[in-house]
Amino acid sequence: MNSSFIQINEISKHFGSVRAVDNVSFQIHEGEFFSLLGPSGCGKTTLLRLLAGFEYPTTGNLLLDGIDITSLPPDKRPTNMVFQNYAIFPHINVEKNIQFGLRKLGLSKEQIEKRVKDVLSLVKLEGYEERFSSQLSGGQRQRVALARALVRQPKVLLLDEPLGALDKKLRDEMQLELRSLQKEIGITFVFVTHDQQEAISMSDRVAVMSEGKIQQLSAPNELYKNPQNIFVSDFIGETNFLKASTKTQDGEYINVSIENLGEFKIKNNLNISENSFDAVCSIRPEAMKIDTVKSDWDICLEGKIRQTSYLGEMTKFYVETKELEKIITVSSQHFDNQSFKNNDCFISISLEDISLLDKK
Amino acid sequence: MEQKNNTLLIYTLLYFAFLYVPVLFLPLFSFNDGNYMSFPLTGFTTEHYEEMWSKSNLHNALWASIKVGVVASTVSTTIALFAAKAFARYKFRGQNISYGAIMMPFLIPEIILAVSLLIIWLALGFKLGLVPVTLGHILFCTPFAMLILIARIEGFDFSLEEASRDLGENAWGTFFRVSLPLYLPGIIASLLLSFIISFDEFVLAFFLTGSDATLPMYMWAQMRFVQKLPHVLALGAVIIVFTTLIVLLAFWLRNLGQGKKKAEFGINIHE
Numbered sequence: 001m002n003s004s005f006i007q008i009n010e011i012s013k014h015f016g017s018v019r020a021v022d023n024v025s026f027q028i029h030e031g032e033f034f035s036l037l038g039p040s041g042c043g044k045t046t047l048l049r050l051l052a053g054f055e056y057p058t059t060g061n062l063l064l065d066g067i068d069i070t071s072l073p074p075d076k077r078p079t080n081m082v083f084q085n086y087a088i089f090p091h092i093n094v095e096k097n098i099q100f101g102l103r104k105l106g107l108s109k110e111q112i113e114k115r116v117k118d119v120l121s122l123v124k125l126e127g128y129e130e131r132f133s134s135q136l137s138g139g140q141r142q143r144v145a146l147a148r149a150l151v152r153q154p155k156v157l158l159l160d161e162p163l164g165a166l167d168k169k170l171r172d173e174m175q176l177e178l179r180s181l182q183k184e185i186g187i188t189f190v191f192v193t194h195d196q197q198e199a200i201s202m203s204d205r206v207a208v209m210s211e212g213k214i215q216q217l218s219a220p221n222e223l224y225k226n227p228q229n230i231f232v233s234d235f236i237g238e239t240n241f242l243k244a245s246t247k248t249q250d251g252e253y254i255n256v257s258i259e260n261l262g263e264f265k266i267k268n269n270l271n272i273s274e275n276s277f278d279a280v281c282s283i284r285p286e287a288m289k290i291d292t293v294k295s296d297w298d299i300c301l302e303g304k305i306r307q308t309s310y311l312g313e314m315t316k317f318y319v320e321t322k323e324l325e326k327i328i329t330v331s332s333q334h335f336d337n338q339s340f341k342n343n344d345c346f347i348s349i350s351l352e353d354i355s356l357l358d359k360k
Numbered sequence: 361m362e363q364k365n366n367t368l369l370i371y372t373l374l375y376f377a378f379l380y381v382p383v384l385f386l387p388l389f390s391f392n393d394g395n396y397m398s399f400p401l402t403g404f405t406t407e408h409y410e411e412m413w414s415k416s417n418l419h420n421a422l423w424a425s426i427k428v429g430v431v432a433s434t435v436s437t438t439i440a441l442f443a444a445k446a447f448a449r450y451k452f453r454g455q456n457i458s459y460g461a462i463m464m465p466f467l468i469p470e471i472i473l474a475v476s477l478l479i480i481w482l483a484l485g486f487k488l489g490l491v492p493v494t495l496g497h498i499l500f501c502t503p504f505a506m507l508i509l510i511a512r513i514e515g516f517d518f519s520l521e522e523a524s525r526d527l528g529e530n531a532w533g534t535f536f537r538v539s540l541p542l543y544l545p546g547i548i549a550s551l552l553l554s555f556i557i558s559f560d561e562f563v564l565a566f567f568l569t570g571s572d573a574t575l576p577m578y579m580w581a582q583m584r585f586v587q588k589l590p591h592v593l594a595l596g597a598v599i600i601v602f603t604t605l606i607v608l609l610a611f612w613l614r615n616l617g618q619g620k621k622k623a624e625f626g627i628n629i630h631e
Contacts, residue, residue: 054522074525075533087523091541100537101527152527 002065005030005188006051006156011060012212013046020046022212023060028156028190030065033182035191035199038209039235045160047209048192052081052158065155075104080149081158085165086141088133094144095129101152119151122181139170150185157182159191163198175202196236200224208232226269230357233282240288240328242281244356249274256281256356260323261299266356278359285331287353290317290345292335297348303328305345308337319347383600390593408594418595421578425559428490428574432497433505433554437547439498440505445539447506448513466503473499474567481568488570496564501554508553512546545613552610556603575599 006028013021021043028034036044049055051062053074061070069077080101089097098116107115120126123143133141142162149157159178163171179202182189193199199206200220207217208231215235216228227233230241247255247263254268258281272279294300303319306327315336318327330347393405412418440462446452447459465473474496481492520542524534540547562576569577579595582588 052522052526054525073530074522075528075530079526081523081526083519083523085517085519087517087519089520089523089538100524100529104528148523148527 002030003027004063005065006190007063008047009061009063011047011050011057011062013043013050013055014058019212021050021057024212024214025060026207026214026217028188029204031186031188032204033179033189033191033202035193035203035206036209037193037196037199037206037235038215039194042209043212044192044194044209048081048158048160048190051156051190052079053077078155079158080152080154080156081160082142082145082149082162084160084162086133086145086162088136088141088144088148090133092132093129094125094131094133094136097133097144098148098151100148105152115151119147122150122185123147138166139174142166142174146181150187154187156188156190159189161193162191163193163195171198178202200236208235210235227282227355227357228270230280230282230359233355233357237284238329239282239284240326242283242324244279244281245277246272246274246279246356254356258354259325261301264298264351264354266351266354268356270356270358272356272358276358280357280359282355282357283328283349283353285316285329286314287350288328288330289348290319290330290332290335291348292340292345294346295348298351299349301347301349303345303347305337305340305343310336317345319345321347386593386600387597390590390597392590408590409598411591412594412598415591417573418575418578418591421573421575424490424572425575428494428497429555429558431494432501432558433551435494436498436501436554437505437509437550440502440509440550441543441547443502444506444509444513448510448516449518462506463503465499470500470563474564477564478567488568490569490572490574492568493565493574496568497558497561500561500564501557504557505550505554508550509543509546512543512549516542549610549613552606552613556606556610560599560603 004027008024008026008028011021011024012019024043024047036047038044046055050057053069053072053076056071061068063069064078089100092100095116098119099112102112102115116129120129123146125140125143125147128136128140128144131140133144136144142165145162162178163174166174175198178189178191191199191202200223203220205217205219206223208215208223210231216223216232218226223232223236227236233239234241242261243259244256246268247257249255249268250265252267253265254272254274255263256266256279257263266281289295289297301321301323303321305317306320307318309316311331314331314333317330317332317335317337319330320327328347388401390408391404391406392401393403393407443458443462447455477492477496477499478488481488486492520538521534524538525531529537560576561574562580565574565577566580573581575595579592582592
């Protein structure tokens with residue numbers, strides 16, 4: 001496996017005064033499912049279009065499998081794309097759509113037929129050869145777009161929010177299918193999405209982007225457990241932020257004073273400096289315990305439930321406490337809104353579940 | 361309510377009568393065997409139509425108009441296609457000004473256009489004839505062609521062109537395999553309408569033809585002789601029929617793509 005299969009070196013893309021992509025460098029491994037995740041306008045789509053060749057970088061260069069592709073036009077790159085709206089050619093049928101990109105590959109008629117047949121069975125679209133785009137459902141169109149790109153056997157498949165237009169159930173199905181398809185054919189996938197759940201559940205690695213920069217690049221579980229900054233912590237899943245300031249370092253721990261709760265020793269994974277007022281503590285809703293009675297956990301707060309939302313597999317509680325400025329969110333699989341008398345509750349926090357982050 | 365509907369109906373009928381009755385007199389009198397356009401009709405004949413076959417001047421004028429029309433519609437549609445694509449696809453500096461400049465011949469009175477072309481053409485030392493007429497018609501037809509093509513291209517999904525580039529086609533391949541087939545109904549509609557506009561254009565032709573008459577020029581010349589009037593009526597009737605057919609065809613083609621789009625959304629709802 002080539003771990004620097006795609007090299008993105010100091011890439012910037014400016015549109016007028018807007019820095020859509022701002023001096024980004026990272027590498028994508030061969031055969032991995034890589035996601036670019038971020039809110040709209042974060043530069044993820046621009047980065048994908050730079051890889052496809054629809055845009056050229058303002059500065060920096062791109063290497064694919066050791067070859068500089070920075071200034072190659074899209075038709076000369078060994079990449080293929082699945083477009084957000086699928087972009088199925090409406091004037092030709094499914095079979096011709098899939099054959100479209102084979103014309104210049106110098107294949108024999110038999111080879112073309114075989115490739116089309118194989119890819120149709122791969123995406124489970126046998127029997128749809130004669131259909132036109134207007135006669136297909138959203139999910140089927142997506143399969144055509146996938147087949148049309150894969151039939152060229154690209155080194156990299158680029159996917160621009162391909163599941164965005166599908167309804168939830170179909171989207172969940174396609175997530176699993178895309179993932180197993182990628183494992184089956186072993187092609188490197190670069191997947192753009194704004195849906196954190198989608199990125200986390202499908203990818204080998206995820207690059208979280210905001211304002212044209214990579215905020216964090218790591219495996220999905222790392223993103224969730226060890227966010228590198230406030231943006232990532234906030235964007236991936238749900239979390240509670242508590243104001244904090246650091247005191248003195250003590251081994252790998254640092255003394256932290258958390259708003260009105262007192263001073264605690266917390267692991268300083270991100271090397272936040274001593275005596276900083278720019279620290280923030282992040283605690284996931286499911287990491288806290290909500291109960292009718294007090295506990296002996298590191299922190300235990302008395303609170304009043306202001307609102308609940310029942311989500312089936314769990315219930316979310318929005319709890320007000322005397323000590324904390326903001327209402328905090330706690331989720332529980334054991335309790336529901338019937339469990340608490342007068343909405344009185346106790347919230348318990350273990351220090352290991354607190355991640356210390358830098359505000360900047 | 362009933363009353364109101366009747367008023368509207370009468371208004372509508374009067375409007376259409378005003379629009380089309382005069383035009384319908386042409387075919388009516390073209391089958392009348394008298395020399396004058398007056399009632400009562402004196403008898404049925406097809407001799408005016410037969411007469412057209414023997415007029416070599418008419419044939420020359422028809423041929424001149426077809427030549428001018430074909431060249432003018434082809435050139436103006438080509439120019440308009442590239443311009444319409446640029447306007448619909450890209451944002452660029454001076455976009456509004458250049459759009460206005462191309463549309464200007466719409467607003468300039470035709471006679472002023474004709475006079476200024478005449479002056480420049482002669483000042484450059486060229487001879488009058490079908491060439492300056494064709495150039496004038498290109499100028500005149502381009503805004504019409506632009507309007508038709510912009511309407512067609514504006515709804516176009518440009519990611520289809522990107523998809524084609526992505527699938528290994530260069531810019532030319534993309535144009536011929538994707539863009540052109542999808543623009544085609546608009547292009548044909550533009551060709552047909554430009555041809556019609558050129559075919560019955562009179563003012564520019566009047567100033568710029570010299571001795572090579574186009575069909576409208578020929579008809580105008582014939583009108584001065586009473587005995588020649590009937591076959592001009594016959595000619596007029598034929599032109600009306602052909603023009604109507606071409607315009608209907610052009611509109612049908614223009615709407616072809618739009619209808620498809622609706623069907624696409626319609627089918628989307630299932631599943």
